[in-house]
Amino acid sequence: MTDRNVDVCSIFIHGKWVTAETERTEAVYNPSDGNIIARTPMCGSQEVDMAVRSAQAALPDWSETPVVERARLMFRYVHLLEKHFEELSQLVTREHGKTLEESRGSVRRGIEVVEFACGAPSMLMGDSMEQIASGIDCDTIRQPVGVCAGITPFNFPAMVPMWMYPIALVCGNTFIFKPSEKVPLTAIRLIELLAEAGLPEGVLNLVHGGVDVVNGLCTHPGIDAVSFVGSSPVAHHVYQTATAHGKRVQAAGGAKNYMVILPDADPEFTVDAIIQSAYGCAGERCMAGSIAVVVEKAANRVLPDLKEALDEMKVGPTDRDPSVDLGPVVSQQHLDKVQSYIESGIAAGAELYRDGRHVHVPETPHGFYMGPTIFDQTHSGMQIIQEEIFGPVLSVIRTDDLAAAIETCNGSGFGNAAVLFTNDGKAARTFKHQVSAGMIGINVGVPAPMAFFPFSGWNGSFFGDLHVQGKEGFYFYTRQKVTISRWA
Numbered sequence: 001m002t003d004r005n006v007d008v009c010s011i012f013i014h015g016k017w018v019t020a021e022t023e024r025t026e027a028v029y030n031p032s033d034g035n036i037i038a039r040t041p042m043c044g045s046q047e048v049d050m051a052v053r054s055a056q057a058a059l060p061d062w063s064e065t066p067v068v069e070r071a072r073l074m075f076r077y078v079h080l081l082e083k084h085f086e087e088l089s090q091l092v093t094r095e096h097g098k099t100l101e102e103s104r105g106s107v108r109r110g111i112e113v114v115e116f117a118c119g120a121p122s123m124l125m126g127d128s129m130e131q132i133a134s135g136i137d138c139d140t141i142r143q144p145v146g147v148c149a150g151i152t153p154f155n156f157p158a159m160v161p162m163w164m165y166p167i168a169l170v171c172g173n174t175f176i177f178k179p180s181e182k183v184p185l186t187a188i189r190l191i192e193l194l195a196e197a198g199l200p201e202g203v204l205n206l207v208h209g210g211v212d213v214v215n216g217l218c219t220h221p222g223i224d225a226v227s228f229v230g231s232s233p234v235a236h237h238v239y240q241t242a243t244a245h246g247k248r249v250q251a252a253g254g255a256k257n258y259m260v261i262l263p264d265a266d267p268e269f270t271v272d273a274i275i276q277s278a279y280g281c282a283g284e285r286c287m288a289g290s291i292a293v294v295v296e297k298a299a300n301r302v303l304p305d306l307k308e309a310l311d312e313m314k315v316g317p318t319d320r321d322p323s324v325d326l327g328p329v330v331s332q333q334h335l336d337k338v339q340s341y342i343e344s345g346i347a348a349g350a351e352l353y354r355d356g357r358h359v360h361v362p363e364t365p366h367g368f369y370m371g372p373t374i375f376d377q378t379h380s381g382m383q384i385i386q387e388e389i390f391g392p393v394l395s396v397i398r399t400d401d402l403a404a405a406i407e408t409c410n411g412s413g414f415g416n417a418a419v420l421f422t423n424d425g426k427a428a429r430t431f432k433h434q435v436s437a438g439m440i441g442i443n444v445g446v447p448a449p450m451a452f453f454p455f456s457g458w459n460g461s462f463f464g465d466l467h468v469q470g471k472e473g474f475y476f477y478t479r480q481k482v483t484i485s486r487w488a
Contacts, residue, residue, distance in 0.1 A: 008039045009184045009208055011047055012191050014054040015201030020047055020208065026181045031097035031328035032317035034366030038095075040181040043209040048176075048216035051205035055147045055174035056222055058202030063144045063172040065200075067121050070170045074118045076197040077166070081111050084193060090319075091186045092157050097328040097368070099318045102281050103158075109451070110162035113469060116451040120170035123474045136486045142478035144172035145248060146224035149217040151178045151238065153230045154330050155284040155390075157186035163455070163468040164227045165194075165204060171477040175204045176223070178213055182330055218242040225477065227468065228252065229286075231388065232414070232460050239463035250464040250476055252286070252457055254388040255416035258409040259289040259445065260431065261298045262402065265421035269443070271305045273421065274394070277445035279313070279372050282329050283392040286461070287417050287439070287448050290389060291378075292396045293405045299398055303376065307354050310372040317364045328368040329391055335368045338391030342373060345384040345395070350375040356392060380411050388414070402427055410436045415458030417447050438462070 008025055010017040020041035028038040062070075081088070085107060092103035128139035150164035157179065165175045179187035191206050207213055214234075218226060218241040225248040228238040232253030239251040259277060261270055277289035294302065318327035329335050339357055346352055356371025375395040378385055384395050399405045409418050419441035420431040428442045438456035441447030449455060454470040456462075466476035 006036055006038050008041055009188060011041070011043065011051075011208060012188075012195075012204070012206035013047075013050050014057075014205065015195065015199075022047075026210070028095060028182065028184060029331055029368075030094055030319060031330050031368045032319045033364040034332070034368065038185055040184050040208045042181070042212070043207050044212050045216050047207045047209070048213055048220060051176045051207050052147060052220050052222040054202040054205050055176055058200060059147060059174045062174055062200060062203050065172070067124055067170070067172070070172065071118050071120045073198055074114055074120075074166055074170055077194055078111060078114050078118065080193045080197055081107075081114065084189070085111075088158055088186060088189060091189055093318050093327075095183045095185050096154065096157055097318055097330060098281055099324055099327050100322060106156050106159040109448075110159040112451040113162045114166045116469075117166040117170045120474075123471070124171065124478065126480075132484070136484060138482065138484045140480055140482050142171070142474070142480055145477055145479055146173060147176065147222055148173045148225040148227065148477060149176040149178065149223050151214055151217065151226070151228045151230070152180060152187075154180035154182040155281065157183040158190060160229050161187060161190060163229070163473070167473045168227075168477045169203060171474060173225075173477055174202065176217065177204060177206045178209065178217060179206070181208060181210055184208055214238065215241065218247070219245050221245070223247060225249070226251075227476075229468070230254075235463050248476065250466055250468060251462070252455065252468065253414075253461050253463065254390070255286045255288075255414045255457070255461045256291055256385065256388060256412050257287060257289050257414075257417040257419070257437075258291045258293055258412070259419040259421065260293045260402070260405045260409065261295065261302055262420070262422040262424065262427060263296050263298045263301070264423045265298065265302075266423070267301045267305060270302055270421045271309055273443070273445035274302075274306060275309060275313075277419070278394040279310075279326055279392045280446070282327055282370070284329060284390050286457075287446050289417075289419055289445055290394060291385065292394055293399055293408050294396060295399055295401060295405055299376075299396065303353065303374075303396065307374065310354055310374070313372055315359045315369055315371050316361050317367060326372060326392060329370055330368065332368050334390070335370060338370055338389060338393065341384055341387070341389045341391070341393065345375050345378070345382060348382045348384070349377075350382060350384065350395070351377040353396070380408065386413075402430065406431060406434050410434075413460040416461040417441065419445060419447060
């Protein structure tokens, strides 16, 4: 793991890239080879306060900027994102480890949110009605919340940030962006392009750091709203802390997403969908299908073919080999954590149906690699079922019928996604109606909604009221004002 005098990332304050006033840094790795490629400054309260003051100073002019002009900024931004699409995708692969195809997909989904934000003039329209009483009319308008903050995770360096700041900005808010300290390079490039599109000074500020910055953003009196995506324990902490300090909060957490497989499901299609869901992005996503609930004889129809397909998957460096199917996890620390869960599953008595711990990549021996792993004969009392592993590990639970499968799904404390593979319409309707999760897939392994629908986690997967994306995103970043008028 070489440190080749790499640069320390800058912060973006009032339209300028400046050096943070801290000597503490964290290494940024290329997960494919284990080399250090940058260092993230671990900022503190001083940098948070600088960002807040800048955002506050810019707020009056930006909130009064006509909505069509704010939307035009996003149109210009979309043009630059498309122009630099491949560069951004390669950056995601370099600092996160996704395959280039996965990185391209994630950048595309982020750009779709910016495209959605371009429709702000329509999305921000209010309602009106005359003569609600004799000589009295009523109307509603939406106004910006104020200074907003966004705290994003390592697993989608481009997509998740673009869930937040484009919509916040077109609504007339100013914004403070805190990307994950593990993947700052994509975030920096995103903001460079936004500045090139014509972003006014102070409208968006970027700070780096860890828990001190997160707590600073949650407690600073100059911040009005906080958006967060990350693990459920941290999401719960952000929600409790920020709401206690009077802020509006949307905090998306982790998940254990169940994939129910009925005996009538098409085996070949189902195996392909499971592989994409459980092992795509090395399992490092809150929409990963991490538990397969197989009903009756479905296990005998699916598991052998799944194992055979996984045996043929190519694990390797995503930044130099386009034929790789599964890339590394983000860091050695995270690799150790995933491996500890595998040890926990073995100790609890689960059958290690396929062991991915000993994968060998000769060309990059210091990369953070974990091969696709399967546990069979698991049950709800095991740690590997109860907790989010966030790696390429699939656990299999066997049940007798659909009712038992739904009960198993609903026993989870999470509630991001649940998926059913079947050709039975009645079973699909029952599943959709009864399962306790916010995003449902019927023969769709990863039911992540498009930008114009909400990313609708439930239960322990989300803390707050209004979700990211879609109409709810616009509702979160605005306050509704009602005017009742009478003229003599």
